[in-house]
Amino acid sequence: MPLLFLLSLVLHVSGRPEFGSLPPHPTKGVRLFLGEENVTIANFSMIAAGLFHDADVDRPDGTATNIPIGPDGQNDGLWCQSSLNQNMIGTWYYPDETTVPLGSGSPLFANNTATGQIGLLRNGGIASVQGLYSCVIPNEEGINQTLYVAAYGNGDFLKNAELPMIDGSGSSFQLLSSVDADPPVFSLSFNVTNRSPTIVTCSVDNGNQFNVSDSDLIRTVTPVNNDVQVQVSVIFRMRVSGLYKCFVTTDRIKATPLVSTNMGMRNVTVTGSPSNLAYSRDTLLSVTLGWSPSAVISATPQYHVFVNNSNGIIMNDNTTNTELSLSLRPDDEYNIRLVATGEDLPSEIITVTVPQVxxxxxxxxxxxxxxxxxxxxxxxxxxxxxxxxxxxxxxxxxxxxxxxxxxxxxxxxxxxxxxxxxxxxxxxxxxxxxxxxxxxxxxxxxxxxxxxxxxxxxxxxxxxxxxxxxxx
The missing domain is CATH 2.60.40.10 (Immunoglobulins)
Known part of the structure; x- marks a missing residue:
């Protein structure tokens, strides 16, 4: 009897999956790496529970949910990686922002024993804790970066009718740059629920659509269990009036992407530009600027004057009139910029040079x-x-x-x-x-x-x- 018990124990241990080798960490920056499929996934991607494990149980097969077909020698966890050569770095967080425990736990635990990475490992069903997970990990400069992944149970992952939803109550607008920036930088913001916003695609006046780069996206997450709530701010670097439209796509790893059926929309207006900027030097110290007014706009235009000399901006002023007196010494040269505001975006900038006399x-x-x-x-x-x-x-x-x-x-x-x-x-x-x-x-x-x-x-x-x- 003892011999049979020992034999049974040996067979049980030898039948357990191996942990597997860890994937190499990147040479630059941070990333999310899915061990089972041996791929880097984008920030805010969506994965099924069947795509990550606590050991080496499957090899890449391009299928989101399936019966494992056999190991390949590499651990099948979800790895949050950095190019920083440092051990025991990074932290995984549940959708409610509590910390995923290190070393052991159920249905999830974290492993940070390898250089430059921390794994999210699964040993049970995650239906009760599905949602938007986050990983905080320092980059090669030691600055913390946050990466997100939406992890769902296999059944919820495969619901094709569950699309990302955009709040249709209207986008908020914010001018991010100074009035005299050329071109101005502004953002449009909207809320996304139900699925994660991996890709944001926009157009202006139904023109060509373009995917917004990660550097021009700010995604602010609200902690929620079993769901996703993200405020998306799209940064635009242009001076173009028209109807801006944006929709989002959820990149489901190894499954058909999910595209929102509604959009964030806002009409953006540009202030008409003043013209014919000229100056006259009235006395040694007094200079008068004059210009033609902006085209008719919905609000009374405000004119902003910026004066530079060899030391940079030395003064700025504003007025609703089309004339402005300035005190400028005659022994320097001045570059003067004029811009009008009143609509969402400031006007084109016009300039004049007041020479040294x-x-x-x-x-x-x-x-x-x-x-x-x-x-x-x-x-x-x-x-x-x-x-x-x-x-x-x-x-x-x-x-x-x-x-x-x-x-x-x-x-x-x-x-x-x-x-x-x-x-x-x-x-x-x-x-x-x-x-x-x-x-x-x-x-x-x-x-x-x-x-x-x-x-x-x-x-x-x-x-x-x-x-x-x-x-x-």
């Missing part, structure tokens, strides 16, 4: 030897464009001690003349003031400043240019 520059040697017999000059040149060339001008030189030079005869550093010279060049007026060095002392090394005061009767400004003298 005042400049000051000092020319001289870059480096001088410490030689008492050497002589050289620094010449300061002030240029006023025609728009401001009737401005009153004063020019000064100051040394490193910030004391103004006011003599043509005293010391080793003198002005060429007490007054600047003035000439006309192509309708601009050019002023020059020269500082002469008859010898250079170590104490005279440093920064020299040329300063100009400008007065047009409305504004007074000063501008400077610096020049540093150094010695070898």
């Amino acid at each position: 005042v400049s000051i520059e000092v020319q001289g040697p870059v480096m001088m030897p410490l030689d008492h017999s050497s002589s050289f000059s620094l010449t300061c040149t002030l240029t006023l464009a025609p728009r401001v060339n009737d401005t009153m001008v004063e020019m000064y030189w100051a040394g490193p001690d910030l004391i103004l030079f006011n003599s043509t005869t005293d010391g080793d550093i003198v002005l060429d003349t007490l007054e600047f010279t003035m000439i006309s060049v192509n309708d601009s007026v050019v002023y020059t003031l020269t500082l002469n060095f008859f010898s250079l002392q170590a104490s005279q090394v440093g920064q020299y400043v040329c300063r100009a005061l400008l007065n047009d009767g409305a504004d007074i400004i000063d501008i400077t240019s610096n020049y540093t003298i150094s010695i070898q």
Whole structure:
């Protein structure tokens, strides 16, 4: 009797399926890998209970639910994988967001003993816990990523009439980018229930349909047992008016996909663009912008003005008028963008450049030897464009001690003349003031400043240019 019992035990153990080898983890990113079919499955795919196990019981056969036809040496679990070379990573969660236990459990348990992956293993029926499962696992940079899979009992999995359902109450709209983005970025959101949204397909005005890339999809899951509730936000990077329509497809692994019969729809409008943007410089500091209004739209347009100089955006303003006064110094160039809002999407952006009309520059040697017999000059040149060339001008030189030079005869550093010279060049007026060095002392090394005061009767400004003298 004991001998028969031992023989029976040996036969029972030897008849158990082997665990099988684990699949290799990816070289980049994260993924879901279905061991039985030896395939990577997409995020938010749908699988049957018969497609994953806790051991090696079946080989790839392209059938979602069947009687196993024999092992192939590889474990048949559902593996959540990362390219991160680290052991004991990742967590599987039930549809209600409770944690799937590690090591043992029924009908499901998790296994994270292999490098870079954690398996969802099944040893019983899952009808009571079917729904949308999630896996959280770090990528190669150590940043947690979340992957989803809808796992159903074989009977519910095969229900062809159970389609993904889109909430037909209307899509929500959100402008995601700044008003002056070109093109603007916006999203349309809708809720999906009953089946998981693996693929989202959209069109505009019944034009060509296109599948939305994963990078332009945001799927927010609400925990539910035995069902699926997902808010889908589709990101669009365009400025196109029309009726946007989106439907979803559930990718059932090794079975016919399920396609929603209803759609998320919303009509998106674009604000008419203003035109004829122009400027006038009224004074040294004052610039007036003017433009033609946007085409008739359903709301009063708001006009947004963005002003850039060499340092980036320095100001922005908005108005409902078609004219705007700005305070802009004359010694810089400005790129101005104008965009109108009022409809869902902002208008096309129009631009104008306000040029620099005042400049000051000092020319001289870059480096001088410490030689008492050497002589050289620094010449300061002030240029006023025609728009401001009737401005009153004063020019000064100051040394490193910030004391103004006011003599043509005293010391080793003198002005060429007490007054600047003035000439006309192509309708601009050019002023020059020269500082002469008859010898250079170590104490005279440093920064020299040329300063100009400008007065047009409305504004007074000063501008400077610096020049540093150094010695070898």
